[in-house]
Amino acid sequence: MATNPQLSYHELGFRCGVEIHQQLEGQKLFCRCPTTIRKDPPDISVQRKLRAAAGEGGAVDIAAQYEQTRGKQFIYHGYRDTTCLVELDEEPPGPINEKALHAALQVASLLHCTIVDEIQVMRKTVIDGSNTSGFQRTALVGRDGELLMDGKKVSIPTVCLEEEACQVIERGAGRDAYNLSRLGIPLIEIATGPDLHTPEECRKACLQLGMILRSVDGLKRGIGSIRQDVNVSIKGGARTEIKGFQDVQSIHAIIDYEISRQLAILKKNKPIAAEVRKAEPDGTTSFLRPMPGAARMYPETDVLPVQGSLQNIAGIELLDDKAKKLEGIGIAKDLADAAAKAGKADAILLWAKQFPTIKPAFIAESVVSIPITIRRKENITANPSNEEYAAIFSELSSGHIVKEAVHDIIISLGKTGRLDFARFKLLSDDDVEREVAALASENAKVPQNAMIGLAMNKLRGRADPAKVIAAVKRMMA
Numbered sequence: 001m002a003t004n005p006q007l008s009y010h011e012l013g014f015r016c017g018v019e020i021h022q023q024l025e026g027q028k029l030f031c032r033c034p035t036t037i038r039k040d041p042p043d044i045s046v047q048r049k050l051r052a053a054a055g056e057g058g059a060v061d062i063a064a065q066y067e068q069t070r071g072k073q074f075i076y077h078g079y080r081d082t083t084c085l086v087e088l089d090e091e092p093p094g095p096i097n098e099k100a101l102h103a104a105l106q107v108a109s110l111l112h113c114t115i116v117d118e119i120q121v122m123r124k125t126v127i128d129g130s131n132t133s134g135f136q137r138t139a140l141v142g143r144d145g146e147l148l149m150d151g152k153k154v155s156i157p158t159v160c161l162e163e164e165a166c167q168v169i170e171r172g173a174g175r176d177a178y179n180l181s182r183l184g185i186p187l188i189e190i191a192t193g194p195d196l197h198t199p200e201e202c203r204k205a206c207l208q209l210g211m212i213l214r215s216v217d218g219l220k221r222g223i224g225s226i227r228q229d230v231n232v233s234i235k236g237g238a239r240t241e242i243k244g245f246q247d248v249q250s251i252h253a254i255i256d257y258e259i260s261r262q263l264a265i266l267k268k269n270k271p272i273a274a275e276v277r278k279a280e281p282d283g284t285t286s287f288l289r290p291m292p293g294a295a296r297m298y299p300e301t302d303v304l305p306v307q308g309s310l311q312n313i314a315g316i317e318l319l320d321d322k323a324k325k326l327e328g329i330g331i332a333k334d335l336a337d338a339a340a341k342a343g344k345a346d347a348i349l350l351w352a353k354q355f356p357t358i359k360p361a362f363i364a365e366s367v368v369s370i371p372i373t374i375r376r377k378e379n380i381t382a383n384p385s386n387e388e389y390a391a392i393f394s395e396l397s398s399g400h401i402v403k404e405a406v407h408d409i410i411i412s413l414g415k416t417g418r419l420d421f422a423r424f425k426l427l428s429d430d431d432v433e434r435e436v437a438a439l440a441s442e443n444a445k446v447p448q449n450a451m452i453g454l455a456m457n458k459l460r461g462r463a464d465p466a467k468v469i470a471a472v473k474r475m476m477a
């Protein structure tokens with residue numbers, strides 16, 4: 001690119017939009033199967049051939065035709081306890097998964113979309129074999145939203161709830177094999193308008209949309225759970241869709257590659273085809289298939305439309321806003337961000353209110369930092385539940401334990417699986433005196449500071465440190 005990239009993207013008439021797909025955890029969209037993606041040997045395998053059906057307008061979609069010309073056979077691998085007849089398209093879909101619908105509605109409302117009056121599931125023709133039915137079910141949830149990014153508004157034409165496709169496990173000559181376990185996992189799809197004018201804006205939009213998605217409950221985590229597709233075009237070129245980014249950081253380089261590829265074609269005075277391309281790990285793109293046309297969608301009559309009170313989505317808030325609330329009660333920014341990301345913001349805000357004698361920063365540290373420290377230093381995994389934390393803070397607030405004991409209580413929970421307050425019970429003032437006296441008689445020649453160290457070590461987590469120090473000083477005065 002030229003020395004002034006801003007200017008050159010502008011001169012090129014560069015525009016881009018993104019589509020984000022995020023998988024949800026729990027149950028599938030139209031059956032009760034779990035959302036577990038499996039790679040182990042299957043229990044069943046079936047063989048299929050798929051044909052393109054005419055869309056409502058009577059035209060067979062160009063992308064669908066392209067795939068059909070390949071005349072492939074498809075093998076589907078399934079599992080007795082993870083896939084059912086719905087994935088095999090032997091049984092009609094069940095009603096839409098309400099939890100997934102709720103999450104999609106929340107995302108749409110966070111993006112200031114107009115929520116639809118009725119959820120109508122549509123069929124989108126796909127005959128590359130990645131759907132046993134030959135179509136993907138998709139439902140529009142919200143439209144005409146916007147994403148606010150550094151003061152700029154990026155339009156969000158649609159937020160949809162879709163079913164995930166099968167995972168390809170083998171491509172052979174005339175024969176592809178797919179794993180059914182991924183098919184039907186709920187996917188939230190967010191599409192932006194072509195309002196992004198630099199690759200950097202595109203990267204930022206992806207990060208911002210990721211933050212918005214993480215603000216709702218029930219997202220699937222890990223590699224492959226979120227995917228970005230990027231639509232790019234330059235003046236005189238054609239819209240190209242790039243799929244399969246390994247991560248958000250590679251977006252800039254891959255877009256630059258795609259621009260130079262299109263420029264090279266334009267220089268030779270050749271037309272650029274509208275097509276779908278794949279982002280390669282080496283930063284280039286490769287042809288995947290022609291751009292699908294508009295004849296792909298028709299109504300899914302096996303699923304009843306969902307109506308009523310869809311607009312009524314309460315209690316949803318951006319992670320960034322949650323983090324700001326935590327900062328507002330005295331929690332440092334980094335800790336507040338980490339707490340919001342970990343999905344603990346609401347709980348921390350609640351505990352801060354329930355236990356006003358405990359500093360909110362200590363509550364956040366106990367919930368966010370202590371389990372991490374314990375894992376790193378002691379190699380012990382401890383993830384106390386909200387109930388367990390509430391019990392710890394209640395003991396602390398009523399003075400039965402000291403703040404210093406919380407770390408050790410969580411370690412012991414990680415080791416034994418249960419909360420044990422008895423071992424960490426706060427000693428009475430008399431007990432502190434007695435313990436310090438016993439220690440002093442065992443270590444007669446130790447100077448005062450070392451004595452304080454010994455006493456603190458012995459009584460750590462069972463006495464107020466100030467009281468221990470005072471007792472030692474009295475003893476040695």
Ligand SMILES: [Zn+2]
Pocket residue numbers: 028031032033082083084085086087
């Ligand atoms: Zn199923």
